[in-house]
Amino acid sequence: MTNATFPAGRLPRWMRDKFGGQGARLARQIFALLASGVIFGCAPAGDSSNATPTGDETSATLRIATTTLPLADWAQQVAGPGAKVTCILPSGANAHTFEPSPREMRTVAEASMLLRIGLHLDDWSDGLASANREIKSIAVGDLMRTNGLLPDVTSVTIAATSIEPDGIEATHDLDNEKDQSHDDDHDEVHDHDHDHGDDGTDPHFWLDPLLAREAVTLIAEQLALVHPEQAATFRANAEAYNARLRSLHEDIQTTLSTTARHDFATFHNAFAYYASRYGLQIAAVIEEYPGKEPGDRYLRGVVEKLRAAGIRSVFAEPQFSRRAAEIIAREIGGQVAMLDPHGTADAPPRDTYIGMMTFNTEAIAKALNE
Ligand SMILES: [Zn+2]
Incomplete structure (x- = not known):
């Protein structure tokens, strides 16, 4: 599943305010600038040089952005310690109502994969996914539902x-x-x-560990699609972590x-x-x-x-x-x-x-x- 399967999505509020209806095209242009390090003058995290990163340099490290902390942990477990995984939701922020800022856009611009919960929890990331054409955006919960992995919990009486x-x-x-x-x-x-x-x-x-196991397996398969040369490693990592789950x-x-x-x-x-x-x-x-x-x-x-x-x-x-x-x-x-x-x-x-x-x-x- 790629970001192309998602609706156009909302742009972050600061971008809507700034650019109004023509925001989508401008957002992609800004993403290109963000990814090149022109805006904010930032080198990628972990890169001690001040050189503008090239495509070769950024592809050397697998970079994954996630909307929530559990997704970041799972992604790191599956992708391994060499991957750079960043949770774009700041510590203490509300995952349901967050509004991304240029900082989060830059993180996503540098990543090759965006992992989201989906199921309308983090719709605020729609704009981040749709504005970066290069990124592979996975809504893990949506994919689990599509695959019939989510049980019906509406009978849990509240x-x-x-x-x-x-x-x-x-x-x-x-x-x-x-x-x-x-x-x-x-x-x-x-x-x-x-x-x-x-x-x-x-x-x-994710609060059901057995559903978490399904999500971890799914993340490994999605990473294997992007980096087939590391597929065996991803699957082995997922299996080891799933034993812990x-x-x-x-x-x-x-x-x-x-x-x-x-x-x-x-x-x-x-x-x-x-x-x-x-x-x-x-x-x-x-x-x-x-x-x-x-x-x-x-x-x-x-x-x-x-x-x-x-x-x-x-x-x-x-x-x-x-x-x-x-x-x-x-x-x-x-x-x-x-x-x-x-x-x-x-x-x-x-x-x-x-x-x-x-x-x-x-x-x-x-x-x-x-
Ligand atoms: Zn919640």
Whole structure:
């Protein structure tokens, strides 16, 4: 699959603002300048010389850009230590709502492959993929769905979806019981569509280690198409890493096999594949639309659900505001813990996929044993 199979896509906001409707052609011209090092005067990362890079020099190192941290880890594992893999999402940024800047465009301009999650999670990378004609753009989640590898997790019950969402900004005073009869916020509904697509597909497939194995195999095959001379190495690397993912899965199974309860509340709606794989239920989701704080009515509904279920732990996430979680924890007399479904580059052990999964599993197990 190449970027030609994707729709034209959106240009980054700064480019739309700057160039308007004629942005696509200009974007390609800018990419050519970025790739040649003319703009910003930058040599490729890892190149200590100041010489303008040539095609020969850039092809010497396999360069892969990814939209998210788990993809970057998988790509490095498969491509090997000699490859230069760059996650273009800055540490701490929200993967659902990120707007790429010239820095990210330059990273993509230097890469020969762009790995994306797809499934409408990182649509913000559409412009990066379509503006660079030379790059091979792979939406891993979309490809997995096309290949029939993504299970249907819509049956994972999220109790809080029965709470009518409201578009109001929280006043953070749930003791105030006055009626909040605000109009629905249609932008918020749009954000939700953006996150989960028109078909309601959950994009967070990587939180199931067995689906991660499928993704790793797929990445190896895509790399082998681009660099057939290294195909055997890519496949061997993928096989070795997939053995570690099998162990990770078995460790998670063991950790979760003896928990006192089987339901937990998450911050944003990310754990359907995880819950489905390990026989858990999502009791509530605090922030139904990633990156937008829930309104009072929705929060009150979540509090009621958690009280009824006897859940005492509320999760925050490093990429999102803690306020809603803190409000709910105060209301239920519980505590705020942390989950990190997207990973954080500068916060070991959450800077690797396996470390992140282990961290999340320990946090979930602790909540399930309260
Ligand atoms: Zn997410």
